[in-house]
Amino acid sequence: MFRPAREPQSKRHVRSSFYVVGEGILAESRDGGPVAPLTASTVADLRKFRFSRLGPTARPAQQPDHDDRVELAKAMTDPERDHPDQPGVPSGFTYLGQFVDHDLTLDATAVRLEDEITVRQLLQGRSPALDLDSLYGLGPDHRFDRRFYEDDGLRLKSGTTQGVPNDPSIVGRPLTGFDLPRQGSGSLRSERRRALIPDPRNDENLVVAQVHAAFIRFHNRVVADLVGKGMSSAVLFESARETVVKHYQWMLRHDFLRRIVDPEIVEDVFSNGRRVFEPSPGEYDLPTMPIEFSVAAYRLGHSMVRGRYNWNRVFDRGRGTLELLFQFSGTSGTLSPPPADPADPESGDFERLPTNWIADFRRLFAFQEAVPERTDLLVPEAQFNLAKRIDTLLVDPLANLPLGSFGGRGRPKPPEAELNLAFRNLTRASMLRLATGQQMVERFIDRKVDVEPLTAADLAQDGGAQLSAGLAERITRHTPLWFYILREAEVRGGGKLTGVGGRIVAEVFHRAIEGSRHSIVRDPFWRPFLSPVEERNSQDVFEMTDLLLYAFEGRADQLNPLGPVT
Numbered sequence: 001m002f003r004p005a006r007e008p009q010s011k012r013h014v015r016s017s018f019y020v021v022g023e024g025i026l027a028e029s030r031d032g033g034p035v036a037p038l039t040a041s042t043v044a045d046l047r048k049f050r051f052s053r054l055g056p057t058a059r060p061a062q063q064p065d066h067d068d069r070v071e072l073a074k075a076m077t078d079p080e081r082d083h084p085d086q087p088g089v090p091s092g093f094t095y096l097g098q099f100v101d102h103d104l105t106l107d108a109t110a111v112r113l114e115d116e117i118t119v120r121q122l123l124q125g126r127s128p129a130l131d132l133d134s135l136y137g138l139g140p141d142h143r144f145d146r147r148f149y150e151d152d153g154l155r156l157k158s159g160t161t162q163g164v165p166n167d168p169s170i171v172g173r174p175l176t177g178f179d180l181p182r183q184g185s186g187s188l189r190s191e192r193r194r195a196l197i198p199d200p201r202n203d204e205n206l207v208v209a210q211v212h213a214a215f216i217r218f219h220n221r222v223v224a225d226l227v228g229k230g231m232s233s234a235v236l237f238e239s240a241r242e243t244v245v246k247h248y249q250w251m252l253r254h255d256f257l258r259r260i261v262d263p264e265i266v267e268d269v270f271s272n273g274r275r276v277f278e279p280s281p282g283e284y285d286l287p288t289m290p291i292e293f294s295v296a297a298y299r300l301g302h303s304m305v306r307g308r309y310n311w312n313r314v315f316d317r318g319r320g321t322l323e324l325l326f327q328f329s330g331t332s333g334t335l336s337p338p339p340a341d342p343a344d345p346e347s348g349d350f351e352r353l354p355t356n357w358i359a360d361f362r363r364l365f366a367f368q369e370a371v372p373e374r375t376d377l378l379v380p381e382a383q384f385n386l387a388k389r390i391d392t393l394l395v396d397p398l399a400n401l402p403l404g405s406f407g408g409r410g411r412p413k414p415p416e417a418e419l420n421l422a423f424r425n426l427t428r429a430s431m432l433r434l435a436t437g438q439q440m441v442e443r444f445i446d447r448k449v450d451v452e453p454l455t456a457a458d459l460a461q462d463g464g465a466q467l468s469a470g471l472a473e474r475i476t477r478h479t480p481l482w483f484y485i486l487r488e489a490e491v492r493g494g495g496k497l498t499g500v501g502g503r504i505v506a507e508v509f510h511r512a513i514e515g516s517r518h519s520i521v522r523d524p525f526w527r528p529f530l531s532p533v534e535e536r537n538s539q540d541v542f543e544m545t546d547l548l549l550y551a552f553e554g555r556a557d558q559l560n561p562l563g564p565v566t
Contacts (some may be wrong), residue, residue, distance in 0.1 A: 020051045020339040020432075022290055042443075046369045050127050052288035054277060054504070055435030055443045062439075062478040063430040068471060071535060072483065073423035075465040076392055077399035083464075084389050085305070086495045089259045091385035092364030093168065094304040095207035096544060099215075101298060102201045103135075104128045104289065104512055127286040130252065130509065131516040133247050137198035140237060148181075148198060154223050154237050156216045157181040162352040171314065171356040175561060177217060179353040180209055184331065190345035193330040193352075204331040206324075207309075218551035221245050224529070242529070245429060245518040247542055250528045252509065253520070255543035260300065260390065261505050262498040269506040270521075276447050277507040287515035290508060295429050296481040297504040300497060302421055303486055304387040307395040312360040313562045316383065322397040328357045360560040361548055367559075370533055370545040376556040383565070390411050390481060390497065391490035392464035394422055425482055437484025438477075441499045451499050454484065 062265065105128065137145035141151040144509070150157055159179035165171045180203055181196040194205040202212040222240045231239060255268045273279065277290060311320025327333035327342050334340040336348025362387050367377035388395065398421040417423045435443070444451045457477055460472035464487070467475070475483070485501030492498050497505055514521040528542035532549045536542070552558040 020291060023053065035289040050286070050288045051291050051294065052278075054292045054434075057433045058439065058478070060433070062436050063433065064426065064475060064478075064480060068474060069423055069426040069430065070417050071468070071471050072465070072475065072480070073399075073417065073420045074425060075467055075471070076483075077394050077396055077420060078420040078466065079396035080097060081464065081466060082391055083391070083393040085386040086389040087386065088305070089387040089495075090364055090366050091304075091306055091309065091387045091546070092207070092211070092361070093256060093259055094301055094306075094387045095205070095211055097260070097298075097301045097304075098205075099134070099202060099211045100130070100252065100256070101301075103130060103132055105294075106199050108132045119229040127515060128289040128508070128512045129287065130249055131246075132215070132241075132248060132511045134197075134199035134202060135168065135212070135219065136241060136410050142432055145198065145453065148196060154227075154233070154240070155220045157506050158213065158216050158220070159196075159352060161355040162350050163355050163360060166415065167356075170562060171354075173355060178210075178213065178355075178358045178561060180213055180216075180330075182352055184256075184351075188346060189334075189348070189351060190330075193335055193345075195330050198332050202489045203329050205326050205351075206328045206357060207364070209353075209361070210216055210361075210566055211408045214361070214548060214551055215248075215540055218547055221551050221553070231467075242518045245516065246520050246523070246526055247530055247547065248527050249513050249516070249520045250542050251516075251544055251547055253513070254541075257509060258494055260304075261502045262493060262496050265498065265502040266506050269503075269510050274507040274510055275449055275504060276444060278511055281511075285327065287327055287511045290504065291432055291434060292481060293433060293504050293508045295425070295434055296507075297485050297497070297501045299425055299482055300390050300486065300489070300501065300505075302394050302398060302425070303390050303392070305395055305398060306385060306388055308396050309506050310363055310383045312356075312363070312560070314356045314359065314493060322395065328353060344531075356562070360557075360559055360562065361552075362560050365548060367545050367549070370531075370536065370549065371542065372554075379558065379564075383556065389495040390486065390493070391489075391495065392486045398422070426480055429480055429482060434481050437479040437481050437488075437500065440484075449503060451503070452492070453485060454479075454491065454499075459484070459487055459529050461491065464490050 020544055031196075077092045135156070137148055140146050140149040146153070148157060149155065158177045159181040160174050160176045161179045163174050166172070182192065182195045183196055186194075188193050196198065196210070197203070197212060203209045219240060222243050223236065226236050226240055226243075228479060253266070253270060278285070278287065281287075305322065307322050308318035309320035309322075309325070310316050310318060311325075315324075319412055327338070327340070328335055332346065333342045334348035334350070335353055336350040337354075340348030359380075362379050363383055366384070367374065371377060397420070401419050401421055401424075441451050456476040459476040460467060465483075481500075483502075485497065485499075488499045488501050489497050492503070496502070510521060513519055521527050527540050528546075529537050530550050531537050531542050531546040532554050533546065536546060548559060557563075
């Protein structure tokens with residue numbers, strides 16, 4: 001799922017405050033109510049991830065109170081409501097979106113030796129950019145981050161799975177390259193399980209961890225190709241990184257965004273520029289991140305999460321449950337099957353991913369779109385996983401989050417409402433006095449953006465979350481922005497962001513690419529060239545399936561090492 005973009009931290013998983021440029025530091029309140037900004041010193045300004053505000057600040061009376069947040073969250077996670085799949089959006093894009101969120105929000109300078117970092121690097125590292133710093137960290141030359149790299153200083157380390165004892169099949173063997181690299185040392189199991197990657201959030205559920213492992217393969221394959229072409233080692237790593245980042249950005253702009261946002265909005269923003277978010281930055285201005293994106297628009301991915309997945313040959317027919325996808329990670333789980341307790345990070349016997357939990361990527365991304373003739377890369381429709389439609393519903397398991405998913409392990413269990421992801425989203429927005437949907441519509445119209453406001457009937461309709469008459473009356477006047485954006489997608493977008501939500505997401509992505517060190521926005525003549533399907537290169541096509549085909553050398557036995565269902 002797309003994680004809420006937040007102030008990242010190197011050792012803790014819990015964000016405790018937002019630094020909003022021009023306002024100060026907004027710290028969490030004990031009761032989840034609005035907070036007054038704290039004055040930030042110059043040093044504090046530099047040391048905080050850079051958020052901004054697109055819309056006005058809502059008044060307390062425009063925010064739902066605690067009881068309304070509880071009621072609305074329950075309506076959004078009602079297991080009795082029909083939450084349809086979204087045709088054309090394979091479920092892998094849900095977790096690619098989470099990987100992207102972590103890329104946008106990683107604090108690339110949260111290291112022990114900050115005296116080695118210039119002020120410029122500090123600001124750049126704490127500004128949102130789509131530059132894969134969650135994959136690369138500060139690079140192989142940094143004495144703290146070189147641990148993520150092989151001894152050659154060119155390739156990223158990868159991990160090896162742990163075979164399942166007493167199983168004579170392939171799942172009984174360790175397989176190299178199919179897990180994240182792990183610490184492997186330490187007196188505690190939780191220390192040995194820790195992923196050796198720049199952003200530990202990418203090991204908080206198994207799907208995003210497998211996506212990260214695929215990006216490690218992608219980078220290493222580019223390095224191998226450049227070595228084979230005889231490129232000088234002096235420039236090889238940076239050339240590889242630029243190649244990887246620009247192909248990644250192209251894939252996001254032409255594949256990922258078009259699946260979740262109205263394509264007309266995406267095309268308008270990338271062809272004609274931004275109208276609302278930092279439309280004319282100065283040459284040396286670094287991007288910020290609007291809290292409206294962080295706390296509302298980009299939480300669209302929570303609605304796309306499935307409760308069950310047809311994961312691979314072993315965990316087929318819905319046996320890849322959302323709970324297990326958290327369990328088989330190092331940040332939220334134990335990498336070990338039940339009865340290992342995810343709330344106890346020392347429980348369980350496995351210290352690396354069990355081989356039987358390797359992803360079958362053919363079930364997560366639609367390879368028939370790129371290579372329809374490759375029957376070995378296709379799966380029957382019943383085994384393929386589509387994302388859920390972007391709407392005002394979340395699957396029931398998100399009403400009871402595992403403690404590790406929000407840094408709660410080792411702490412007293414919070415009240416039931418606080419385990420509900422929808423309640424947590426609504427409460428954070430209230431804390432920040434986030435603009436309502438109606439306020440954002442007014443702001444966009446003022447900026448000459450063509451947005452059609454939702455009517456009270458649109459907001460109260462029961463196609464997704466079903467609201468009681470009293471709750472509908474209250475929130476249709478002052479609608480929480482996250483709910484408003486999801487209702488836009490449900491009512492007007494056919495399951496894609498449109499209107500306010502679509503414009504916010506497209507413009508933030510554009511600015512984050514523009515502000516990256518390597519940027520297809522600033523290099524508009526660059527074109528992709530790594531698709532293994534030659535005609536797609538000639539057509540400037542590079543999608544997530546092309547990235548995976550290249551990374552896994554087009555081999556079905558690597559994209560699905562456990563083999564087909566027999």
